[in-house]
Amino acid sequence: MTTLLGRFKQRLRRFAQKPGSADLSPYRALLDEVNARAEAIGKLSDTELTEAATALREKAPFKRADLVEVVALGREAADRALGLRPFDVQVLGALGLLDKHVVEMATGEGKTLSGAIAAAGFALQGKQAHVVSVNDYLAQRDAEWMGPLYALLGVSAGWLSQSSKPEERRAAYQAEVTYASVSEIGFDVLRDRLATSVADRIVPEPSVALVDEADSVFVDEARVPLVLAGSTAGPAADPALAELVKRLRRDLHFEVDDEERNVYLTGAGSEAVERALGGIDLYSDEHVSTTLSKVNVALHAQVLLHRDVDYIVRDGKVHLINDTKGRIAKLQRWPDGLQAAVEAKEAVATTDSGEVLDSITVQALLNRYPLVCGMTGTAVAVAEQLRTFYALEVLVIPSNVDCVREDEESRVYATLEQKEAAIVAAIAEAHGNGRPILVGTLDVAESERLSRKLAEAGLECVVLNAKNDAEEASIIADAGSFERITVSTQMAGRGTDIRLGGHESTDRERIAELGGLYVIGTGRHSSSRLDDQLRGRAGRQGDPGGSVFFSSLQDELFTQYVPDFADASEVEEDGRVVDRGTLATVEHAQRVAEGVHLEIHRNTWRYSKLIEHQRLLLLKRREELLTGGDAWEELARRKPERAEELAELDEEVRFEAARQIALHHLDQRWTDHLVFLTDLREGIHLRALARQNPLDEFHREAITAFNKVENDAWEESEDTFVKVTIDAEGAHLEAAGVQRPNTTWTYLVHDNPFSSGLEETFKGLVNMVRRK
Incomplete structure (x- = not known):
């Protein structure tokens, strides 16, 4: 009777305080079955326990009894291998993860152990599990901590970090359970997408992503693009502009909007800058897209980005701060122009610039996985976003001991x-x-x-x-x-x-x-x-x-x-x-902020979805080129005379030469397409002034441009196919001036912290009118 009353109270509390969460009742029934198996499993020797877990591999996909068995074995293995016997709530968490939910478990309730049992359960079903962490430290800590548990269940586990070498990464990905930060997995995916040999790829086909600190990864970092860049001789920021904008005065030379998200020159400011730069006309065709743009970026860096708030300077470098974690955002940077402007403002060395070879958002990265689940202490607050962007439901797990805070x-x-x-x-x-x-x-x-x-x-x-x-x-x-x-x-x-x-x-x-x-x-x-x-x-x-x-x-x-x-x-x-009204307004401000962030996320994804769809179409074509003889067949069809000249070469040499030529130009055209899409998106809100829908216009132009990518790549491949020397050693691409970047590096692009919507457009127009 006491148990029934307790469950009724828990259901009532969940209904009252945790809207939008999944029903816990089915998992409680499974928990009873897991507990019923405890005594029998406890009598198994370590060898017998491992054999029992191994026997489950032949039963995939798991039925109800198999699911109960794997969790019961996981609980016993944790007790023996780690000295940690999972509480009932941790078992519930593991069951929820295995059923593809985001489980909400309070602080200190043992999410790491629940995640390990679930990851082992996925592995025993033949599904390779990536336990996705928010940083390298947690990935290594949890992999090593949970290692004995996996070993007792007969499951291989590994981890990788930013410092992992290629062979270490390959070994980690070959394990059945791999612990890694979301950024490292993303960077490896980007590198694989530019591989020119199947043997160079290291990331297996995605299967299961089990995400730790799920709300942070799914929501806070979802819009952050992970970037693979190649070296170019990009222009450095002008330190003189950084010094110039420092002399400008607020409300006289520039104004800042009410939300402190955008800064713009006044008429007096434009005139002051023009005098300082030798009497130029900032708004002339010669300077509006170059000098004016650089001045605005320098002004943004000076006025809106604050040292020890948005970034710190350490060891002669600018390091961004992740505002949701308070930590240095390793490898993260603003887009090149803004990054360089901040570095000029702080008088530190400017970091390398380069062209973006490919990029992927965290959201798109996670959506690659057929099966996704996660765990965190705060999931209900973002239940709508988890449902909208990932089709995930939240399962709230009660605390093992009531919170008395x-x-x-x-x-x-x-x-x-x-x-x-x-x-x-x-x-x-x-x-x-x-x-x-x-x-x-x-x-x-x-x-x-x-x-x-x-x-x-x-x-x-x-x-x-x-x-x-x-x-x-x-x-x-x-x-x-x-x-x-x-x-x-x-x-x-x-x-x-x-x-x-x-x-x-x-x-x-x-x-x-x-x-x-x-x-x-x-x-x-x-x-x-x-x-x-x-x-x-x-x-x-x-x-x-x-x-x-x-x-x-x-x-x-x-x-x-x-x-x-x-x-x-x-x-x-x-x-x-x-007064109660003001106190309520503080709560209101927070709800407004959350609504704004949700709308930004939703709007960003509206644009990103098309880009990701185009990326997948291109990757499909790239895969055909990488793994088959399509490149030679196409180039031979287009340039039969050249193909005839090379007929005496070994078939594999001819195929490989054509493959490298075609892959190079397809990748280069995709890089150019990304530049086009970036420029298009930055100014697309201007279409609203002509009563056009910016999103519709973006889609229209992006689709038109993408339809030219492959054909342009083949036309350039034809030229290279004809002019490059191809002999028994292959295609001498570098000698013909056709080569990939000498160096590449990875980083995250911090979302532009400034709004660029219609409101700012009107402000810019008003400013120009004032000046004229």
Whole structure:
């Protein structure tokens, strides 16, 4: 009776608080069957357990009984190999993953172990599983940690990272379960797409993607293009322009829109720039697409991108900061012009520029897999996006132990100064009795500013941000220690496990009596998921804990998404806002931000879908050229005289020469097509001024251009086929000036942080009218 009542309460709670999630009841029934197998499986020797798992390989695809058996074997293997016996909720998580869901499991509930059991289950069905992580560190940690579990089940496992050599990558991909970051898998896919020999490819056909921190990968990083570039002698940014825009004054020479997303020259600004550049006309045909564009990019870099907020400078290089993680975004950069402008602004060496050989978004990368699932602590908040873009449903797994964390009502202040004074006071009060405190800040600059204020108040703290990320593990390990104050960016907001009492759990009971870890957020994020991730650092596995968020009416979230808000009507002497209307408006600002991001994601995908479709069509044709004799047959048909001249050569030599010629030109035309699509998309919103639908116009022109790609490639291949020397050693392409880039590199392009919609178009037109 108690069990039935408990389940009824859980269903009621799920219905009330977790809308859009899948029904847990079928998995509870499977759990009962898994538990019923525990005693029998527990009597197996290690050898017998491995043999039982191996026997399941012959039963794929799994039926209900097989699914129960593999999870039951996985639970027993985890107990023996790792000393971790999965709780019922972890078994439920594994079952949900095997049924292609995104499972939501609270912080500290053991998602890693659930994911490993599910990955082994996929492998035993003959499906190669890629466990997709958000970074290399987690990929290596989890692969090595779960290795003994896989070994006991007779499943091979491997991992790869940014530093992995080609042979190490190949070995990792040959394993049945491969742990890797999403970017590394994407980069390997891009390299394979430009391979000129089947033997050079290393990534197997996609089968299963099991995504850790699923909301971050599926949503936050979904629009980020992964890029493979080839070296070119691109123009460097002009340091003189960087110095010039530094002298321009806001509201006189340039204006910034209300959302701080776009900056544009005024009439006076245009005249000042023209005088400084020797009396040129910025809007003449000669300069409008070159000089004016460079000035605008330099202005964007100077005004809208902030050091220690959007990027840091370390070791003479500009490093972007991932705003959802607070970490350095390794290998990530803005498009070449903006990247170079920021580097000129900071007077550091300009990084290599080059042509984009191919690219793929994270969303398109994951959609390659026939079967996708994932796990995270915050999935329900993005259930709509998971359903819309990936056809995935969320399965909410209850906590093993009820969360007893006390989440206080948010505190809102009129000004930024009043908010930070209140934060210091709150920290001092909690620190007075030795309670450990984790302070989550929004960026590097804020973390350092707050640490200075704490020092002035006589409060010693440890700072964790993108500048000292190498110390992350040691800092987090002791963040739950007695009297510890840790000030961190969003680095500590996801994927970290903070134990009460530190890594040795010293004074654990003492700290628990004080209320456990106290999480203080210095501002609301643009997504409620990030707030929830930060809160989730406290209250792990039934531990006591508390959280509170501070906001001000001068915070960027408020000013950007509720710019027309009138002053608060009820403000106390210390600046705290108490009227309910204003407090509700802060929540509203966050919902508006989430809606904007959803619409950006949706709109971006509308454009990306066509590009990805064209890419797949081209890859199909490329595969035919790579694996068959199509290239020789086509070139021989087009140029029979040349084919006759080469008739005495060995067939394989002729086929390979034609193949390399055709692949080179097809790849080059695709590169040119990507450049065309980029330029087209950047200006397509202008079509709205002529009452045309920008998306329809983009599709119309993109399709027309794509239809020429293959034919143009064959025409250029004909010319090369005729002029290049082809002998017993093959085609001497380099001697004929036909060669691929000497060097290639990979990086991620940070989405342009500035809007480029119709509103900015009108602003630009108004600006030109003012000038004229």
